[in-house]
Amino acid sequence: MPSFVIKDKCDGCKALDKTACQHICPNDLMVLDKNTMKAFNQDPSMCWECYSCVKICPTQAIEVRGYADFVPMGASVTAMRSSEDILWTVQFRNKEIKPKRFKFPIRRGVAEGQAKAFDHYPTGDDDLKSPTLMSEPAGLNTERGKVKFDKVPTLGK
Amino acid sequence: MADFEVKTVETDLLICGGGMAACGAAVEASYWAKKKGLKVALVDKAAMDRSGAVAMGLSAINQYVDLNSGNNTLQDYMDYVRNDLMGITREDVVANIARHVDSTVHLFEKWGLPIWKDQDGNYVHEGRWQLMINGESYKVIVAEAAKNALAAANAQIFERVFITHPIVKDGKCMGAVGFNVRENKVYVFKAKATLVAMGGAVHVFKPRSTGEGFGRSWYPPFNSGASAFFTIYGGAEMTCQEVRFIPVRFKDAYGPVGAWFLLFKSVATNARNENYMQTNAAELEKWVPYGKVKPVPANLRNWLMMLDVMDGKSPIYMQTADAIKKIADQAPDEKAAKKKLKELEAEAWEDFLDMTISQAILWAATNVEPEVKASEIMACDPYFIGSHSGASGAWVSGPEDLQNSDTKGEYFWGYPNMTTVQGMFAAGDASGASSHKFSSGSHAEGRIAAKAAISYIVDHNEAPKVDQAQVDALKAAVLKPIETFEKFKDATTDPEVNPNYIRAKQYMYRLQKIMDEYAGGVSSQFKTSDRLLEKGLELLAFLKEDAENLAAGNLHELMRAWESVHRTFQAEAHMRSILFREETRWPGYYFRADKPSMDNKNWLAFCNCVYNKDTNEWKMMKKPVKYLSKL
């Protein structure tokens, strides 16, 4: 079962206003069993192994085991995501191969929740019929580029 | 049957979907709606933070035209896309996206997306048009900006609401109908303009893995043809419905190959260590002029590989170890080589961990260390993803300023990205004949479409006159699978097997079997013919009739039922379009055995179609391909 929930670790997100894994799964697979207050994947064969549920679970109760119909047993890939980076651990089937650990940044320079859509570049005109989108033409340029646009380019110009 | 409450939402602009194109639309629409005092609502079947094809993240931004550097022009990008699609492309739409995509990418960076930079502070390119990113949170960041923008415009967001049908009257779109997948609520959205951005379609064809790994298609199982259905059923003219996409990926888990081919300059070979791009090069002559362009079109690269597979020369391998060794060997000394090797290893794994984690699991489970051992690659199954290297979608108006006297009469009708249905706009996978927009271009196109839709609303600022009888009929239709299940479930001892209805999953399997065997799926090696298609359409007609008897035990299954109804329309448009185009043009996507060659004289044209829901009839049309510039 692609994503699976470790029984002892799942607390049903009691402390939160919504069940995190159920909220996030893009395919509506994670559900909370109201009797046991534990979550489960209701249709493993529709799971994309996208790890959205794994990354969001506050108690690290969800892991993924490779699809049983084509993945040999014994390996694992686990993820720990913080607000700035993600830490991966890859364990091989052959335990003689040293597990690999990788840490990658997930965002840069903007704190979680603070992505502001409109504030970065001025918008050139107020004309709904012009091809100028919000933040253009200024936003078409970078400091480093040689060509500076003072209007949205059109063909041959 | 359980009671369902009807919620009516009135808005000016309705955005259907919450993916890359919808997030672009949300940002742009909010900006203009705020100025003009208009209302916006966005509806996603999932949670915007992780919905759509970018849910897992991505490791590259595949469209960055970099006009600002002076290295590329709009014309360069148009040439690239036109050639890759074997001449069938709407240059006006492609150029429109290309001229805006850089500003979208610059905004992504301002919103916090980590784009790789070299020592001089320049973006690191994967290939000419692609930028490398640390993209685990790509979608989270893009959704965050979209949600903040919507909040600034006092817009409404509906998550976990599944859109089933458009509301169209007299050729004009007035909104949409859907239901909440968590609560017994049917939604009626009344809008002055509606923007369709609900992605492409998978599981129309049978995937290679049919056990637990059924969901491991390359394209995410949560995009199920909603855009195609919405536009087709709404009566919009559709284009390129024959142009499916079949990516070549690492075998079974479908990990990306882009970084290997472009960044690491890796070579793929057959089992005898022959590079099929060289040994089968003569075949490219048959597909000139496109066979001779650089880079070789994606479908032709597929085709040269498939020729070897059909010749029994598989497995096909990506020679990862050779590629890594070649790069490390360029280091000045052994210490530097070792360091480089470590770097490359991390980059190789990150490529999977950012966007196809299953492939990392499969590598670990089969003890693959890419620097030591080659890995198998293979063609996946057919998908509908007009934003990538496929082209299926709605036929939309281009912008006025990117037309010449020749194209204007065919390609322009008032508002950029408006379909042929008044007030219905499309972007991303939902709009056709404008491939190679990918994540960034889809976002940019969402912005283009949203600004145009706001402009349309300002010009046509009248309340939608929604016909109550039509809404009541739609509500009844949407809930019918629940009613059918309730009515008959106790007639047998096993609710799975019951002669009165068909469950959503079995319906999907039936569709997939038809498509796989008659429309050139995996098991028929992507080959089909007129006779096969005709037979397939005959069987599809029975399936469509049986859709009336779909049964759903709960809201989740109700969503599954509607997903597959949506897929059915994508399937039918696809078969009819392959049949209509009497040639083989994209041999690596599908091959028509009865018409095995390209016929540029007669078929350098778009195959468009329109569906009439009142008569259940399809009209097929040839539309001219007109370039903005001379070749």
Ligand SMILES: Cc1cc2nc3c(=O)[nH]c(=O)nc-3n(C[C@H](O)[C@H](O)[C@H](O)COP(=O)(O)OP(=O)(O)OC[C@H]3O[C@@H](n4cnc5c(N)ncnc54)[C@H](O)[C@@H]3O)c2cc1C
């Ligand atoms: C495996 C894979 C790898 C890729 N790699 C790259 C890459 O490296 N770089 C790159 O630039 N691009 C890449 N792409 C392409 C990119 O992901 C797409 O081009 C882009 O996401 C298209 O945007 P969209 O808005 O049309 O669709 P999506 O982003 O998929 O969004 C579709 C939205 O519609 C919603 N939806 C669907 N049905 C309904 C319904 N019935 N009701 C309500 N909402 C609905 C979904 O929940 C989702 O929010 C990749 C795609 C895939 C599949």
Ligand code: SF4
């Ligand atoms: S891995 Fe993704 S698709 Fe599978 S259950 Fe978790 S969130 Fe859903």
Ligand code: SF4
């Ligand atoms: S997110 Fe984790 S703790 Fe919360 S319900 Fe899901 S598995 Fe349990």
